[in-house]
Amino acid sequence: MDRDEQAHGATTPGPGHGRIQVRNMARVRSRQVPVVVLLALGAAACNRAPVPGVARGEALYDTCTPCHGANGGGNQKLAAPAIAGLPRWYVQAQLEKFQAGHRGGTAFDTTGIRMKSMSWSLDLAGDLESVAEFVAGMAPTGPAPALQGGDAQAGQATFQVCAACHGADGKGNEAVHAPPLVGQSDWYLLAQLHKFKAGWRGASPVDTWGATMRPNALMLDDAAMANVVAYIQTLQ
Numbered sequence: 001m002d003r004d005e006q007a008h009g010a011t012t013p014g015p016g017h018g019r020i021q022v023r024n025m026a027r028v029r030s031r032q033v034p035v036v037v038l039l040a041l042g043a044a045a046c047n048r049a050p051v052p053g054v055a056r057g058e059a060l061y062d063t064c065t066p067c068h069g070a071n072g073g074g075n076q077k078l079a080a081p082a083i084a085g086l087p088r089w090y091v092q093a094q095l096e097k098f099q100a101g102h103r104g105g106t107a108f109d110t111t112g113i114r115m116k117s118m119s120w121s122l123d124l125a126g127d128l129e130s131v132a133e134f135v136a137g138m139a140p141t142g143p144a145p146a147l148q149g150g151d152a153q154a155g156q157a158t159f160q161v162c163a164a165c166h167g168a169d170g171k172g173n174e175a176v177h178a179p180p181l182v183g184q185s186d187w188y189l190l191a192q193l194h195k196f197k198a199g200w201r202g203a204s205p206v207d208t209w210g211a212t213m214r215p216n217a218l219m220l221d222d223a224a225m226a227n228v229v230a231y232i233q234t235l236q
């Protein structure tokens with residue numbers, strides 16, 4: 001019997017050949033055991049603990065590309081924001097919020113739900129941190145303004161309140177967990193203000209920092225939101 005027949009015989013044993021094949025296969029197997037065991041152990045170790053870090057983050061980012069883009073610049077059609085260059089602490093906190101359902105936790109929030117489902121794929125130890133590190137290291141894309149009609153001058157007065165946490169330059173403040181607003185798409189900022197106001201974001205009793213933002217959205221009507229977002233665009 002040649003090697004080929006033997007290999008085929010192992011899965012589709014024909015009449016009369018059975019015993020020889022079993023014995024041959026047993027010999028082949030016993031010789032391969034150490035290799036097989038090593039391969040199995042190696043694969044198990046990989047599955048359990050991919051080495052965390054920026055290289056792992058880059059590999060994971062492939063799964064983010066369809067919505068956030070290869071350069072992390074976002075995609076308005078998919079309601080996916082620009083994320084390239086956001087601070088690591090903020091990306092990590094938001095991914096954790098999506099996983100916990102503090103974002104994307106209500107049935108009407110279809111775009112939040114889209115991201116929440118995605119966040120659940122980061123389920124191996126260190127993956128969430130690794131992808132946050134990679135995203136934070138990407139060059140910011142500075143998306144162009146897409147909205148019209150906001151009165152930036154009127155928005156400037158409103159922004160004085162926002163500046164207390166997000167900074168007069170809109171670059172954010174880690175000490176109060178407030179993200180940068182400059183460098184973000186205007187349509188996304190506006191959508192998030194509406195989400196805070198509707199209680200789709202910042203309303204969970206355990207989302208401490210989200211709760212500090214919500215009252216600021218509650219005090220704005222639609223026009224005031226459009227105006228303050230128009231002003232933020234002038235800070236870019």
Ligand code: HEC
Pocket residue numbers: 060061063064065066067068078079080081083086090091094095103104111112114115118122131132135191
């Ligand atoms: C199926 C499309 C899709 C994929 C894939 C996806 N996202 Fe998102 N992501 C979104 C959408 C939509 C939002 C906005 C959600 C909202 O409005 O609450 C979002 C929001 C975010 C935010 C919040 C940004 C901010 O300024 O608050 C982060 C961070 C983020 N995504 C990271 C990732 C990472 C990292 C991956 C890959 C592991 C990923 N996303 C994959 C669609 C996606």
Ligand code: HEC
Pocket residue numbers: 093158159161162163164165166176177178179181184188189190192193201202209210212213216217228
């Ligand atoms: C008391 C501090 C505080 C003030 C004042 C404040 N914010 Fe925030 N803001 C936050 C925090 C904290 C977050 C992050 C919330 C979270 O983690 O979900 C946030 C998030 C946001 C986001 C979401 C950004 C993103 O990438 O998803 C927008 C938009 C925003 N703020 C706009 C404003 C505007 C406009 C004002 C003024 C009208 C304002 N904020 C005032 C603390 C504040």
